[in-house]
Amino acid sequence: MDVQNTLRDREPQARKPFGSRNVHIPLLLLLSVSMQYCSTSKPTTSVEPVKTVENPVSYAAQIRPIMVQKCTPCHFPEKGRKKMLDTYEATQKNIDDILYRVQLPADHGKYMPYEGKKEALTAEEIKLLKDWLAQRMPQ
Numbered sequence: 001m002d003v004q005n006t007l008r009d010r011e012p013q014a015r016k017p018f019g020s021r022n023v024h025i026p027l028l029l030l031l032s033v034s035m036q037y038c039s040t041s042k043p044t045t046s047v048e049p050v051k052t053v054e055n056p057v058s059y060a061a062q063i064r065p066i067m068v069q070k071c072t073p074c075h076f077p078e079k080g081r082k083k084m085l086d087t088y089e090a091t092q093k094n095i096d097d098i099l100y101r102v103q104l105p106a107d108h109g110k111y112m113p114y115e116g117k118k119e120a121l122t123a124e125e126i127k128l129l130k131d132w133l134a135q136r137m138p139q
C-alpha cells in the first residue's frame with residue numbers, strides 16, 4: 001500500500017519534465033532492438049532437436065575409458081564370466097541398470113563395481129554417464 005501511494009504521488013511529477021514525445025523514441029528503439037534478439041534466438045532453439053550441448057559426451061571418448069578402468073576384468077573379455085559390457089551396444093542397452101547400480105550405496109548387494117573390487121565411480125564419472133544418456137548416447 002505504501003509503495004503504491006508513493007508511486008502514485010510521484011507519477012504526475014515525474015511525467016511533467018518528460019512529457020514530450022521525443023522521450024519515447026529511444027525507448028522504442030530499445031524495444032525493437034531487444035525484440036530482434038528474441039526473434040533471432042528463437043528459431044535456433046526450436047530447430048535443434050536437443051538443447052545446445054555444452055559438453056558433448058561420446059562412448060568412445062569418455063564412457064568406454066571409464067568402463068574399462070572400473071568394470072574390468074569382470075565385464076570385459078579378459079575373464080568374461082559376467083554379462084559383457086565391452087561394446088557400445090552392450091553399454092547402451094544396459095545403461096539404466098549400469099546407472100542404477102553405480103549409484104547404490106556401496107554395501108548394497110547390487111552395487112557396482114562388485115563388492116568394491118574396483119574404485120567407485122566418482123561424481124564426475126556418474127555425471128558423464130547421465131549426460132551421455134541425456135545426449136542420446138552418441139557412439
Ligand code: HEC
Binds near residue numbers: 082101
Ligand atoms: C569384480 C568384478 C566386477 C566388477 C569390477 C564389476 N562388476 Fe558388475 N557384476 C559382477 C557380478 C559378479 C555380477 C552379477 C551379480 C549381480 O547381479 O549383482 C555383476 C552384474 C552386473 C550387472 C547386471 C548384469 C549382469 O551382468 O548380471 C551390471 C549392469 C553391472 N554388473 C555393471 C557393472 C559396471 C557398470 C561396473 C563398473 C563400474 C561393474 N559392473 C563392475 C562383477 C563385477
